Amino acid sequence: MPSEKFDTTWKAEPHTIAKITILEAYLLTWFQIMGRSMSKQDIVYIDGFAGPGEYTNHRKGSPVAALDAAKASLTLVGRQWKAGDIHCVFIESDEKRFSHLQQVIGSIESHKRINVHLIPATFTEGLSQLKAELPRAFREACPLFVFIDPFGTTGVPFSAVEGILKSPCSEVLLNFDADGIARIYAAAESASSDALLTEIFGDDGWKSALAGIHDFNAHCLQILNLYRQNLRRLPNIRYDFAFEMQSRAGSLNYYLVFASQHPLGLEKMKEAMKKVDQTGNYHFSDAHIDQQTLFRFDNPEDYSPLMFERFKGKTVHYDELRDYALNATPFVNPKAMLKDLENNNHIFVKSRDPKRKRWTFNEEKIINITFNGGWGCGQ
Ligand SMILES: C[S@@+](CC[C@H](N)C(=O)[O-])C[C@H]1O[C@@H](n2cnc3c(N)ncnc32)[C@H](O)[C@@H]1O
Numbered sequence: 001m002p003s004e005k006f007d008t009t010w011k012a013e014p015h016t017i018a019k020i021t022i023l024e025a026y027l028l029t030w031f032q033i034m035g036r037s038m039s040k041q042d043i044v045y046i047d048g049f050a051g052p053g054e055y056t057n058h059r060k061g062s063p064v065a066a067l068d069a070a071k072a073s074l075t076l077v078g079r080q081w082k083a084g085d086i087h088c089v090f091i092e093s094d095e096k097r098f099s100h101l102q103q104v105i106g107s108i109e110s111h112k113r114i115n116v117h118l119i120p121a122t123f124t125e126g127l128s129q130l131k132a133e134l135p136r137a138f139r140e141a142c143p144l145f146v147f148i149d150p151f152g153t154t155g156v157p158f159s160a161v162e163g164i165l166k167s168p169c170s171e172v173l174l175n176f177d178a179d180g181i182a183r184i185y186a187a188a189e190s191a192s193s194d195a196l197l198t199e200i201f202g203d204d205g206w207k208s209a210l211a212g213i214h215d216f217n218a219h220c221l222q223i224l225n226l227y228r229q230n231l232r233r234l235p236n237i238r239y240d241f242a243f244e245m246q247s248r249a250g251s252l253n254y255y256l257v258f259a260s261q262h263p264l265g266l267e268k269m270k271e272a273m274k275k276v277d278q279t280g281n282y283h284f285s286d287a288h289i290d291q292q293t294l295f296r297f298d299n300p301e302d303y304s305p306l307m308f309e310r311f312k313g314k315t316v317h318y319d320e321l322r323d324y325a326l327n328a329t330p331f332v333n334p335k336a337m338l339k340d341l342e343n344n345n346h347i348f349v350k351s352r353d354p355k356r357k358r359w360t361f362n363e364e365k366i367i368n369i370t371f372n373g374g375w376g377c378g379q
Helices: 014-037 062-080 095-106 123-133 158-165 178-187 191-201 216-232 263-275 300-311 318-328 335-343
Strands: 043-047 086-091 114-119 144-148 170-176 239-247 252-260 282-286 347-351 366-371
Touching: 014 043, 014 062, 014 144, 014 170, 014 239, 014 263, 043 062, 062 086, 062 095, 062 114, 086 123, 095 114, 114 123, 123 158, 144 158, 158 170, 158 191, 158 216, 178 191, 178 216, 178 252, 191 216, 216 239, 216 252, 239 263, 239 318, 252 263, 263 318, 300 318, 300 335, 318 366, 335 347
Parallel strands: 043 086, 043 144, 086 114, 144 170
Antiparallel strands: 170 252, 239 252, 239 282, 347 366
């Protein structure tokens, strides 16, 4: 999606509006949780590719959505707000869009606890500038959420994402253009595209990981999986999730990739997605199964065989299954899938509660869960 195609502002597609709605719903929860719990800590939100602040057909670009969420959170938490101030940082490299953004933000009523930082620069330059201006944003206990929403593939070196995720309270939501990357790979042969791919993935592991795949969709999925593997290699990143945003026509638009260090982050992100109506001209698709599977939250029996396959013959603690459910299924916990598996006698649950009822999974009481050795065992 080259930026030259767009004027200073442009018309938002339905999936773009859905993306902004998901972001705002998540931030509304995130600011509130951090505001209630992070005593005296400032909270930092960075929009690395902020855009002009509005669309020709929609009042809220991502910066306005973030400011609305910040204000609403301060109101909702009220006197229980323990944290310090909120800092909203908006980075935009295009001069005209930046000045449009300034005007849009200037027309919004300010709030004494919300500090807005407007940076006319590229994402990477803006991050460096911010490190000098607001060094506490990247330190230990500072809650940091970074939204990375470029046009296409360039401008987001893996090293920048890695740098953000070094701080232990940070999270990233990234618009990942896997099919743009697949096209670069397909057209590759030049030193500059090699260098670009190495910059995107952080190393040249893509050379072997992407070789020999000829189907375009399979290539996109492999590109996504490789990126997620690289994220998971970073210290502390135990939670990552990707979902595909598609137009109704079923063509891939992009993946939204979320990386967090805390299970609650991923739980809340899924809840934010659940709130967004999928009956419009777009849908989320499950990036784990195949590219045409609608992202649904109500069909555990589609996922329980996959969970069974992953753990068959093993005895595991509930937490391991919770992490699996968060990272590899649409669910925020494994309970619905466990119910299906217990119903079919594929698992045995060892609990401290002698009166435990079948199909109930109290994580405080469960000692462990044993998966049978094969799907057909039945005991
Ligand atoms: C997809 S749009 C952002 C839309 C915005 N996040 C929203 O949801 O309303 C991408 C924006 O990034 C800007 N941009 C392009 N390259 C950039 C870079 N390297 N650093 C920062 N901004 C960049 C473009 O001018 C464009 O406004």
